[in-house]
Amino acid sequence: MRIIRFLNENNLPTLAVLTDADQVYQLRFANFIELVQKADQQNTTPFVLVQSVIQESAPLNADFDDLHLLVPIEAPEVWASGVTYERSKDARNYESTGGKLDVTTFYDKVYDAERPEIFFKSTSARTVGPNDSVYLRSDSHWQIPEPELGVVINKEGKILGYTIGNDMSSRDIEGENPLYLPQAKIWKNSCAIGPAIRLVETVEDPYKFEIVCRIFRNGEKVVEGSASTGQLKRKLDELVSYLVRDNVIFDGTVLLTGTCIIPPNEFTLEDGDRIEIEIPGIGVLNNPVKAQAPVMQNVG
Known part of the structure; x- marks a missing residue:
């Protein structure tokens, strides 16, 4: 399970999870660190939090190879x-x-x-x-x-x-x-x-x-x-x-x-x-x- 960032149709950076089957699910977090911090607040792990997103939503109608990828994290x-x-x-x-x-x-x-x-x-x-x-x-x-x-x-x-x-x-x-x-x-x-x-x-x-x-x-x-x-x-x-x-x-x-x-x-x-x-x-x-x-x- 991998975390990616890409530009969406509105040219905005978007955080998403890429499954091993190359399905893309959008995540409602501004960036990777916000995902980690939210998991800490809920006393769980990013993996469990991302799994819940996958179970509760549908994958994007997008081919991973066609995405405009960005750095997955803007490392300070x-x-x-x-x-x-x-x-x-x-x-x-x-x-x-x-x-x-x-x-x-x-x-x-x-x-x-x-x-x-x-x-x-x-x-x-x-x-x-x-x-x-x-x-x-x-x-x-x-x-x-x-x-x-x-x-x-x-x-x-x-x-x-x-x-x-x-x-x-x-x-x-x-x-x-x-x-x-x-x-x-x-x-x-x-x-x-x-x-x-x-x-x-x-x-x-x-x-x-x-x-x-x-x-x-x-x-x-x-x-x-x-x-x-x-x-x-x-x-x-x-x-x-x-x-x-x-x-x-x-x-x-x-x-x-x-x-x-x-x-x-x-x-x-x-x-x-x-x-x-x-x-x-x-x-x-x-x-x-x-x-x-x-x-x-x-x-x-």
């Missing part, structure tokens, strides 16, 4: 975890050493450390949803998507559901100097989430999600990779616990949990590419890639 903040998979550690080492994988770096240390790497990724203004364009950074020449499982949490750090995230990354900027990480991760339209939120009550084991990433260029598939959340080095609750530690977190915050799918080292995204990230049970997050015009510098 998106955070991300790094080096949570061994493949990610190897990729970061490659970037920072120029391909010398036999050199021990701080990425090796954080992979084995007690404290995970967690960094700020995005705000609602920088985050796009399904079928919206993600942007390339104009001063980077080595950019990739990072397909990730995202957890949606409340301000206490309780996991409410799961979504798909694309943590766009500039490998050359991060590899040049680790202090450049914010610039390698944060820019306009550098984060995408969606297309839905899978309610936590409907997921028996979050470590059995399969993640698939496909990249298309001129209509041809040029990259494809897959991974499982079972390969995560750290548990989801552990990552969340460090995020909320001595921190102020807002209802609807999304934490991306790291990537295990890295395109070949010689690959970089180009204007006009299309990124497709699929997690069965959640959906497919599809985003075209768009180049930004270089920023003119004032050298006067």
Whole structure:
């Protein structure tokens, strides 16, 4: 059972539930957090509340594939975890050493450390949803998507559901100097989430999600990779616990949990590419890639 947002016939954002049979039922809530808060007030769960809506109403006369989908939640903040998979550690080492994988770096240390790497990724203004364009950074020449499982949490750090995230990354900027990480991760339209939120009550084991990433260029598939959340080095609750530690977190915050799918080292995204990230049970997050015009510098 998944929560989605779409534009209705009056061009207004609408919250709905998408069943596993791809039937769409409108929900009378302004957003996902209002649904969660209403369930708390009634001492029940969002899943039970949504089930009652399904039992008491008819599905919309709409094909899910024809809906104009929006981000399932306008997350006030998106955070991300790094080096949570061994493949990610190897990729970061490659970037920072120029391909010398036999050199021990701080990425090796954080992979084995007690404290995970967690960094700020995005705000609602920088985050796009399904079928919206993600942007390339104009001063980077080595950019990739990072397909990730995202957890949606409340301000206490309780996991409410799961979504798909694309943590766009500039490998050359991060590899040049680790202090450049914010610039390698944060820019306009550098984060995408969606297309839905899978309610936590409907997921028996979050470590059995399969993640698939496909990249298309001129209509041809040029990259494809897959991974499982079972390969995560750290548990989801552990990552969340460090995020909320001595921190102020807002209802609807999304934490991306790291990537295990890295395109070949010689690959970089180009204007006009299309990124497709699929997690069965959640959906497919599809985003075209768009180049930004270089920023003119004032050298006067």
